[in-house]
Amino acid sequence: MKYCDILRKIKLLKKNCFSFSLGKSLLGEDICCFHLGSFKGKQILVEGGIHAREYISTLFLLKEIDFLSNKNLDGGMYIVPMMNPDGVRLVLDGANFIKDENLKKFLIMVNGKEDFSLWKANANAVDLNVNYDVFWGQGSQNLKKLSSANFIGYYPNSEIENINFINFAKKIKFNGSLSFHSKGEVIYYGFKMNGERLKKEKFIVNQLTKLNGYTAVKTKKSTGGLSDYLSYFYHVPAFTIELGSDFCVHPINEIFLSQIFDKNKEVLTTFLNLV
Template identity: 30%
Template sequence: MDKSIVNPLVPYAYENLMREALLLRERYPELIQLGSIGKSSEGRELTVLRLGEGERHVLLVGAHHGREYISSALLMRMCEEYAGRAGLRPLWRRVSLWFVPMLNPDGVEISIYGKSALTEENRDFVCILGDYATWKANARGVDLNRNYPCLFEEKRSTVLVPASEMYKGERPASECEVQALMAFTRQIPFCFAATFHAKGEEIFYGDSNTPETTDISFEIAKTLQSECGYALAPISQDPGIFAAGFENWFRQEYKRPCLLLELAPFDGYIPHNMKNFDRLVWQKMRETGKILAEWVDNK
């Protein structure tokens, strides 16, 4: 049996992702395609992996936030696991899983390596919680999941300047990472999308701005809940809280379901010790991508 390529037991930095993505493509050239949807503000590739060749498409996005690189490790581990299961080969002829494991590689680098990962002109940005390990924003001090053009003006925040978190930016879709993901969703007819975040063990499936997607999103969320046991969040009602996130924008733009999954137990804002990856995340979320692909395949 081949040795595993993806190592999710260490802080999952950009270099880990790039190295392991290349190795996955080399091991499974008939199943995995590797590309980029664009570049971050500091020029890092926004890597995308396509598993399968099917014409039904599912999008999975990790690490909108720098400190949430556990989601990147999860998506990379999923990709490897599913590629290696011979019994899933027929599914990948009908469905394609697209992984964008690390939308915010600059923020991940800041969270892992600290202030030294910030450029000279950006080192004066306020680190709100005082520890750079808690950094959420991109390198320009914008929280990417508050920057989408969905009720942007209604989004409330007490942070009005670039910082480690909470700042939504000067205008909607001001950030190149957000622009890249939006453009990518316009190229591929995704039936379904999900974003993966770090803490809370909760599934967000609907908001008051897009009631037309609620029933189908609830159906998918319930299917996942039966596997992982996560709580279902109530439908988000206040745009001051929920607006300008990717999932809200995707549902508004395409009238298709999109979930936000908070992964591990909440214990504060410092990232979890990755040595506990299996217990915290993998044991519950291992089948998530497969379940979503099967759901789409059966519709």
């Protein structure tokens, strides 16, 4: 699979589904958002592809958009299938598409090789999912130096992809959020949470794990994530779902997509009904 194959899928879906751009990535790619269902009633905010090598989450969400596009929803869903288009392109196409020779050399230097298949970051070598301004830099795996993964950036909310998303989240009303990653078949919940809110999250996560058979795990050691940010500042149920078995290797091959889809295709609608 190449990056253009993902763009082709997005283009096809745009014919039947309402979509718009949240803004551009560092290298000028649109961060596309689809909206399904009605703008009235409850809304959920769903995203994937923030970690480049986990682009199976993008493929899952594109398949899900197609699956839900002609269904009646009780409310609506904003779905951003590919938060980190530059990173996904690096994983799928390598660095040769980059016209700026200095940037290309910089990325190959940070990566340590020309094979980008395990790259997680954006085209600034910042891991977008540890860059949000929510207990920034306090995660157990955080790195404070440039890397293909886990570098928190020089300051919180520094990356254009995250800034675009934050500005968008401010403009809409939403009742809950799902962030799709890979891998491990786990749903993380309860970021910095206790009391009634934690009870509600536990109830929802138990319903979701009944659908997909994944394991519910309370978030403890991660900080600076998109899901953490939305949970902490918007006080909505927000879960991180790790698609695919741990037996798969990164990046998860698309041959596993139908299996992942079958387990998770009802998760979004169930979540919308529960929030």
